[in-house]
Amino acid sequence: MEITWLGHACFQLRGKQVTLVTDPFTPQQGSSLGKISASIVTISHDHPGHNNSAAIGGNPRVVRSPGEYEVSDVLITGIASYHDNKRGQERGRNTIYVIHMDGLVICHLGDLGHTLQEEQLEEVADADILLIPIGGQSTIHATQAAEVISQVEPRIVIPMHYNSALEESAGALNKFCREMGVEPPAPQPKFVVTPGTLPVETQIVLLTPRS
Template sequence: MRWVVLAVAMVWGASAAAQERRPSHCIALADAAPGIEYLHKANWQDPVPDYSVRLSYIAHASFLLQTPGGITAVTDFTGFIGSAPLIPDVVTMNHAHETHWTAHPDPAIPHVLPGWGPFGEGIEHHLDLGEMLIRNVSTDIRSSFAGVEEKGNSIFVFEVEGLCIGHLGHLHHVPTEAQFAALGRLDVVMAAVDGGTTMPLPDMIKVLKRLKSSIIIPMHWFSTYSLGAFTVGIQDEFPVQRDGVSEIEVSLRTLPDRPTVVVLEPQYLIEQE
């Protein structure tokens, strides 16, 4: 009987370990991983390789994050991600505009994280799903009446597979020193590059130069003109990669050895046979 109990305990322990989150280095900076390869193209329906995260650009400011263990999260969720019958485990939202949130998320979604609280008070999230930790850093946005809503936007940070992935949301200003410190080191960052409704391009480029994330993914671009203005403005500092894909897989081993802009093409999720 003792051996049966021991065997059960060993199986349970192995299962629990498989769901543990690899420690990230968001706050404590780590050395670059040796043997760097590069990014891999992917399909959102394929299994996610071990130690990797898949990022799929859906539309505007919405991205799908997928883990090897099957956790799914959608950023700046509007209620529509395409015709695929996917119910995410987590959705995050910001409310600067209706294209970043929905008042009626599907009640089947287990975790709905708004990036705002009562006016001017902000909100705090620290959702630990084992394989993925989701937290936020609040920033200010312009209010509907040309004023300022303090802490009305959230930069969401996803810590998964040793990576720190940040989504800047509808950022309207250069973060403060305290906000940069709270963010920590972001390996991957999704940044709005419209140059107007969020913040001027020179300011956003200043933010990205400060963050020095290994992968910078432009979002919230309304035309090839606005995207082009951003890539031209930053290409002297960081190389730009555009392969015409909507999804990539990234891991600590495949991070570029210098900050790189990776342009993804938005594509709604459809189920493929």
């Protein structure tokens, strides 16, 4: 599988036969999705930075709520969560997605606003790859992100929802790496992984946003 970060919470997961895009954003100044096609699009919540499914070509199946789905041999479980730590009173609901694809289990946390509750953790505990927000403000911050990682214990962690070009967000990345006890690894344009190449210990992978 080839994983590309398109920016914000948007990833392209390109498998052997299926391409899936998470949380396509509405283009803003300096950022654009470009021309992308997919078989499946997941939407974690109905905000402009996450719900631009119309921008994705290929007439994809759009998944936008909790539940169990099977699309083109890809199994997807949507798990109810919140966009804040007050049970959605401030920013509403958020859907976590667990995606079974090409022998890998990928968990996209969307704009998660709290650490995982027991029933959510049961659903995501098998995740090999965790796509996790670290920027704070409208999501969990670096310290909470490190706590979620210790809850899930994935093999690969890919931070999202921060902007390395902005000083404040770059600071969030540095703080996250300190919380994890590692030096920031060199960013790469894409990450290629198979079940056989998963590391034994949790590894942080930084991707350069394509947008």
